[in-house]
Amino acid sequence: MLGGGYAGLMVTRKLEERLPPGDDIVLVDETGDHLVQHELHRTIRYPGFADDITVPLDELVTRATVREATVTDLDPDAGTVALADDGTLDYDAGVVALGSQTADYGIPGVAEHATPLKRLDHAAELRRDFFDAVDPDGGTVVVVGAGLSGVQTAGEFAELADHEGLADDVEVVLVERAETVAPSFPENFRATTRNALRDLGVRLETGTEVTEVTADAVVADDGEIPHDVLAWTGGVRGPDALDGERQDVRADLRLSERTFVAGDAADVVDADGERVPASAQAAVRASPAVARNVERVLDAARADDSVGHLEKWAFETPxxxxxxxxxxxxxxxxxxxxxxxxxxxxxxxxxxxxxxxxxxxxxxxxxxxxxxxxxxxxxxxxxxx
Ligand SMILES: Cc1cc2nc3c(=O)[nH]c(=O)nc-3n(C[C@H](O)[C@H](O)[C@H](O)COP(=O)(O)OP(=O)(O)OC[C@H]3O[C@@H](n4cnc5c(N)ncnc54)[C@H](O)[C@@H]3O)c2cc1C
Incomplete structure (x- = not known):
């Protein structure tokens, strides 16, 4: 198992229940911790919350071996993994669940001047930037990208400004290329989210394509927006170990004979022909099907038989x-x-x-x-x- 986020942890736990005692399960993660990432934005406002959303993987597994190491490369056909500590791993069946990284789409200046939000140190940096740059004199916080993480990040900054008595002096601006916030969601969800953001005083700049970022401003097709703090939540790309590409898979989530991919690292078209949104919810919901398919691959290998039918997964969300x-x-x-x-x-x-x-x-x-x-x-x- 590569990655101990939502998908990696959930599949590991299912396999711990399903696989025969003689099968070894190895969970590789570069941090050794499970991060409850969908609450990460909270730590911008409440830094103490970081401890609560970080749980050592060792405490969450029953029989898997947790290996703290960075995956640098993998060969899904051969079933081999290269690790940064020069180690290698071979597997009979594997799951790539390395999550995603923030996409900057090659826009000049993003890497130098903006902070993404994927890890706890990013949230800590954004909080530091807030206190260095806009507290106590005020200023502008810009969040680019109004998907799940951008909306929630803008909300946290608006509350933080209010909490610091700076509601009138700090402007929070949420910039989005699409014509609406939460563009991948149904219209009534978008409209309610828009109202909630406006009620918090967040300025919405939708239909705005960012073309460059400088130390002081976000340059867009229709003008410049100055920033004192800049969070970039503008999209996701695949992990470096997969050459930055999310892996295209169909409903059986299979990357090769013996390798599956789950969570953000996968770009899935499900059994209903729908493209699945990169989300914690999708990562968790796909996990049982991935575990059952891994079990089938291992059973077939043990019986020296072909794998036959694999389960196809459809994303259903409440x-x-x-x-x-x-x-x-x-x-x-x-x-x-x-x-x-x-x-x-x-x-x-x-x-x-x-x-x-x-x-x-x-x-x-x-x-x-x-x-x-x-x-x-x-x-x-x-x-x-
Ligand atoms: C601020 C924010 C708010 C969000 N809010 C929501 C929400 O409300 N609802 C929702 O459904 N989704 C939300 N999301 C999205 C959600 O968090 C992701 O879709 C989800 O984390 C994907 O799960 P995953 O298991 O694929 O990857 P992750 O949870 O990112 O886990 C990947 C794991 O792989 C490890 N790893 C990565 N690279 C390597 C490597 N090279 N070697 C070894 N280990 C590696 C990491 O340490 C990590 O433990 C939010 C995301 C953010 C950032």
Missing amino acids: GWLISVGDDAVAQLGPEVFRGTAANVIKTSVGLTYLAEHGSLRDAIRVVREELGDDRVLPELRDREF
Whole structure:
């Protein structure tokens, strides 16, 4: 298993249940930790939350061996992996779940002047930039890219400015090439997200194509937007170990005879012919099918037989949930709503995930920070964790 994010962890856990005791499962990850990435933007405002969304992989697996190493290359046909420490790994069946990296589309200046948001140190850098550049005199925070991470990042900056008493002095601008925020989502979700952002005072610059970034400004086709802090959440590309390419796969998620790909590293057209959005939700939902297909490959190899039928996966989602600062937007089926109800749903989803993959301490902090202390049961509120 290559990568210990949502897809890698979930497939590993399924395989731990399914594979015979004699089969070795190795989980390679360069950090050795599982990061609850869909809450990463929260750490811009609440740096202490970083500990709660980082869980050592060792604590989450039962029989897999966790190997902390960076994958530099792989040969999916031969089943070999090259590691940065000069080690190599051979496998009978493998899953590439290395996630994605931030795409800058070769736009000049992005790499030099903008900060992406994929890891905890990115969030820490953005927070530092905020306090260095706009606190206490005010200024402009620009977030480029209004997908899941960009919307939520803009929301955090707006709340942070408010919290610092700078709501009137800091302008948060969300720039998006498409004509709308959350462009891959249904219209009612987009409209509600737009309203939530506007209510927080975020300026929306949609239909704006960035052509260059300088130390002071984002240059767009229709003018320049000055920035003091610049977050780049403008899209995803494949990991370097895959030459920066997300791997095109069909509904069986198979890259080669013995290798599967899951999560953001895969660009999947599912069994319904739909392109699957890069998201934690899709990574988690594909994992059972990937695990079952891995099991089939191993069973066939053991029996010296052909693999035969592989399971085809279709992405079915009950809906989407995002935070916009202290507000949240939820889409459940055709319904879209925001405010307390959406926030409670978002928090319970986060809680379920953390309770399963983190700890009670993490779960309680999520409630504290997302909903306020009054929602924590009194008997737990005063406990020291
Ligand atoms: C701020 C933010 C907010 C988001 N909000 C949402 C949301 O609300 N809902 C949603 O569904 N999605 C959301 N997403 C997207 C979601 O986090 C990703 O789609 C998801 O993390 C993809 O899961 P994954 O398992 O493919 O990759 P990841 O979770 O990124 O895991 C990849 C793992 O591979 C490891 N790795 C990477 N490269 C190497 C290497 N070369 N060698 C060894 N190990 C390596 C990493 O350390 C990591 O542990 C958000 C993303 C961000 C950044």
